[in-house]
Amino acid sequence: MSKNSSVKFILSFMRKNGGNTFIFLAYWISVFFVASQNFFFNYYVAKGLQTSVDGMMQKDFSSFLGGFILVLRSFGILIIVMGIFSYINDYVVKKITSIIKEYFFKKVLRLKPFFDEKYTSGKIMTLYNSDIEKVESIYSNQILNLLMAIVGALGGAVIIFKLNKYIFIYIITIGIFNLILNYIFIKKMKVNSRNIQNTISKQTEHISNFLSGSYIIKAFNNENFFIKIFKNTTKKYFDFSKKRAKYDAGISFVNNASEYFEFAGLLIISGFFSLKGAISIGSVLLCVQLGRPIIDLFKALSSYFSNIQSILASTERISNILNLNDEEINEKEFFENNTKNFQETPYAIEFDNVSFSYNKDKYIFKDLSFKVKSGSKTLLVGNSGIGKSTILKILLKYHTNYSGNIFVFGKSLKDYDVHELRKLFSYVPQNSFLFNDSIFENIHYGNINKSSDEIIKVSKKVRSHEFIEKLPNKYETTLTNNGNTLSGGQKQRLAIARALLKDAPIFIFDEPTSSLNEKLKDKINSVIKNTMQNKTFFLISHEFNSEDYDEVITLDFNKVKI
Numbered sequence: 230m231s232k233n234s235s236v237k238f239i240l241s242f243m244r245k246n247g248g249n250t251f252i253f254l255a256y257w258i259s260v261f262f263v264a265s266q267n268f269f270f271n272y273y274v275a276k277g278l279q280t281s282v283d284g285m286m287q288k289d290f291s292s293f294l295g296g297f298i299l300v301l302r303s304f305g306i307l308i309i310v311m312g313i314f315s316y317i318n319d320y321v322v323k324k325i326t327s328i329i330k331e332y333f334f335k336k337v338l339r340l341k342p343f344f345d346e347k348y349t350s351g352k353i354m355t356l357y358n359s360d361i362e363k364v365e366s367i368y369s370n371q372i373l374n375l376l377m378a379i380v381g382a383l384g385g386a387v388i389i390f391k392l393n394k395y396i397f398i399y400i401i402t403i404g405i406f407n408l409i410l411n412y413i414f415i416k417k418m419k420v421n422s423r424n425i426q427n428t429i430s431k432q433t434e435h436i437s438n439f440l441s442g443s444y445i446i447k448a449f450n451n452e453n454f455f456i457k458i459f460k461n462t463t464k465k466y467f468d469f470s471k472k473r474a475k476y477d478a479g480i481s482f483v484n485n486a487s488e489y490f491e492f493a494g495l496l497i498i499s500g501f502f503s504l505k506g507a508i509s510i511g512s513v514l515l516c517v518q519l520g521r522p523i524i525d526l527f528k529a530l531s532s533y534f535s536n537i538q539s540i541l542a543s544t545e546r547i548s549n550i551l552n553l554n555d556e557e558i559n560e561k562e563f564f565e566n567n568t569k570n571f572q573e574t575p576y577a578i579e580f581d582n583v584s585f586s587y588n589k590d591k592y593i594f595k596d597l598s599f600k601v602k603s604g605s606k607t608l609l610v611g612n613s614g615i616g617k618s619t620i621l622k623i624l625l626k627y628h629t630n631y632s633g634n635i636f637v638f639g640k641s642l643k644d645y646d647v648h649e650l651r652k653l654f655s656y657v658p659q660n661s662f663l664f665n666d667s668i669f670e671n672i673h674y675g676n677i678n679k680s681s682d683e684i685i686k687v688s689k690k691v692r693s694h695e696f697i698e699k700l701p702n703k704y705e706t707t708l709t710n711n712g713n714t715l716s717g718g719q720k721q722r723l724a725i726a727r728a729l730l731k732d733a734p735i736f737i738f739d740e741p742t743s744s745l746n747e748k749l750k751d752k753i754n755s756v757i758k759n760t761m762q763n764k765t766f767f768l769i770s771h772e773f774n775s776e777d778y779d780e781v782i783t784l785d786f787n788k789v790k791i
């Protein structure tokens with residue numbers, strides 16, 4: 230997505246994806262009012278000063294007083310009106326930004342699991358933490374500041390132009406000079422700000438990586454090595470930031486110096502015209518007061534370009550994520566879990582000449598065909614790395630770029646909506662994941678419509694109730710870091726409980742009991758078997774008793790080069 234279209238896309242959130250015409254209008258009306266406040270305040274101060282000072286010079290007391298009254302009265306009205314519009318603007322900006330954040334979160338959830346390398350969790354976190362903030366600033370600052378500068382400058386320009394063309398030309402010349410100076414710096418800052426952003430993203434990625442693997446780092450005494458890696462990125466960050474500081478100081482020096490000359494020049498020129506009698510002394514003050522916003526616009530334009538560069542880069546990154554393809558989800562309501570219907574179809578799963586590869590250099594399997602009878606207990610075996618877990622991931626449509634045909638209950642996988650399809654499976658992945666949440670919720674995620682009694686029931690089935698009850702907060706015990714306060718076997722049992730709670734027509738379990746001892750394994754296997762009456766059970770396991778199964782599918786093929 231190009232930068233321009235990404236800005237359009239971000240601005241479209243006012244009207245679409247949660248926004249509406251009311252928000253759109255409220256934003257633009259309030260932004261316009263808030264943006265014009267500086268001009269109005271300035272204008273009335275200038276007008277008041279002009280009237281009062283000229284009144285003073287002409288010893289006209291009522292005009293002298295009139296200037297003050299003008300300022301007081303207009304300030305009173307402005308303070309109230311602007312207060313209301315500032316509130317509306319703030320409110321709408323917060324609303325729009327929460328719409329964008331929600332949309333971002335929903336989008337991340339709707340992407341296929343296992344994003345490509347471009348979107349590691351560290352990168353997504355940086356996008357969420359820092360890029361979204363910049364995108365928000367389009368609404369909260371950028372548009373407003375630019376409009377404010379434009380309104381202030383235009384208003385001032387019209388008034389000064391009418392008053393004296395030479396003063397007007399002087400101000401514009403100084404403004405353009407400022408713009409050119411600032412632009413020279415800003416061009417250099419563009420590359421610099423991209424580099425800073427990239428190093429921040431790298432740092433977040435490192436921290437997230439180190440945190441998840443800290444126990445491995447410690448086990449291998451690799452702390453110093455990882456500190457060195459992190460130091461490299463902080464050094465890069467520091468180097469880029471040093472450059473940034475130089476540019477910032479340069480810009481600030483140029484702006485401060487030119488401000489001094491501008492002010493002095495403005496005073497001299499308007500003073501000159503006042504001495505010649507072309508304008509009044511009050512008008513000199515008016516020129517000084519209203520001339521500044523014009524020069525400020527030119528300055529703002531260049532810093533606006535600088536900000537906008539890094540904001541555009543963020544906008545582009547965010548828009549690219551927000552525009553990634555969703556999994557195919559129809560929002561239609563799916564049919565109910567009616568196991569009876571399913572059992573009438575002879576095969577729950579059929580692979581018909583299926584070929585699949587992850588990265589286009591070699592097939593994981595080629596022309597693979599097998600059938601799993603409805604209601605049967607089928608075991609899938611094969612050497613490590615042969616593609617067993619991959620088969621389950623394809624069945625769940627985590628990967629869709631296979632060739633050949635796959636049917637679930639007689640219907641092609643391609644014709645299933647992902648929700649409709651996943652409703653049919655109770656899945657225990659090989660490495661299950663536990664959320665940073667209570668044990669109760671971790672099981673509950675299996676089927677959020679089930680009651681707490683049912684959660685306790687499945688926990689008892691998988692022999693977990695006992696150990697959960699011994700924990701200080703029982704079912705309310707919060708798990709952290711993928712349940713690292715539990716044993717491997719306890720974690721597996723919670724994963725099985727979660728899948729049993731879902732109670733879908735097909736159970737696909739990927740080595741669900743590999744961490745359990747023999748006794749527990751037997752117990753849980755018999756529980757699984759009892760629970761599986763009328764269900765299709767498709768299990769991957771290295772240790773098994775083939776007599777317990779209706780069918781055993783053995784994968785045995787060499788990977789074929791494409």
Ligand SMILES: Nc1ncnc2c1ncn2[C@@H]1O[C@H](COP(=O)(O)OP(=O)(O)OP(=O)(O)O)[C@@H](O)[C@H]1O
Nearest residue numbers: 343587588593612613614615616617618619620659
């Ligand atoms: N996301 C992925 N991208 C690229 N290659 C992958 C990906 N996931 C798995 N693979 C590769 O695909 C092959 C099959 O992996 P899979 O996990 O299906 O094996 P498996 O039969 O389940 O092995 P195990 O018994 O060890 O669990 C492996 O060579 C693995 O390296």
Ligand SMILES: [Mg+2]
Nearest residue numbers: 617618619659
């Ligand atoms: Mg596996």
